[in-house]
Amino acid sequence: MLSNSSKYAIKAVLFLAINSSKEQKIMVKDIYSSINVSEAYIAKLLQELARHNIISSIRGPKGGFYLTEEEKNQTLLDIVKVIDGENRVNACVLGISECNDENPCILHALVGPSKNNFLKVLETTTISDLTKDLPKAATFFPY
Numbered sequence: 011m012l013s014n015s016s017k018y019a020i021k022a023v024l025f026l027a028i029n030s031s032k033e034q035k036i037m038v039k040d041i042y043s044s045i046n047v048s049e050a051y052i053a054k055l056l057q058e059l060a061r062h063n064i065i066s067s068i069r070g071p072k073g074g075f076y077l078t079e080e081e082k083n084q085t086l087l088d089i090v091k092v093i094d095g096e097n098r099v100n101a102c103v104l105g106i107s108e109c110n111d112e113n114p115c116i117l118h119a120l121v122g123p124s125k126n127n128f129l130k131v132l133e134t135t136t137i138s139d140l141t142k143d144l145p146k147a148a149t150f151f152p153y
Contacts, residue, residue, distance in 0.1 A: 011103075011128055016093045019055045021045040023089055026065060026077045027141045035067075035074025055093065062092045077137065086140075087132040099129065 012020075022041055030036045038056060042049040056075050060067040064084055067075045090099055102109035102118070103125065109115040114122075 011125065012090060013094050013098065015055060016090045018045055018047045018052060019059060019089050019093045020086060022052055022056060023059065023065060023077070023137055024140060026075055027082055027137050030074070030076035032066075032076055032078065035072070035076045037074045041075075059089065059092055064089055064092055082138040082141070083136050085133055086135050086137070087129070090132060 022045055025041050025044055026036055029040075038049055038053045041056075042052045045052065056065065056067070059065045060075065063081075065075055065077055065081060067073065087099070102115055103121050104115050104117055106115045109118060111118075
């Protein structure tokens with residue numbers, strides 16, 4: 011349901027939510043090993059998220075990436091839409107372009123309700139929701 015790129019982006023944003031602030035920016039080199047993805051790849055994802063105002067970034071010697079309190083109120087679906095696009099989020103699980111409620115694929119009735127529930131979770135879960143219990147969340151991303 012989620013591309014690897016979206017998974018990495020969500021993990022990176024959660025890392026920022028736990029470890030960064032406007033005063034304490036995080037460099038890409040401090041993130042990539044914690045989420046097991048190449049430095050160049052995560053840099054590309056973070057730049058895209060910053061370009062769409064999902065996260066903040068500052069260039070220069072005291073620069074880096076961080077999340078504001080406002081940005082922590084964005085949903086997981088906001089991240090996925092930036093990385094994967096709206097079409098992928100709503101795509102058929104078999105990749106059939108004509109699949110919809112009027113012209114369903116063979117798996118549509120079986121997967122549709124679960125997919126809709128999953129999308130609802132992404133749509134209603136904020137970054138802040140996932141980081142409220144910081145001691146538990148921090149075990150996944152020690153800094």
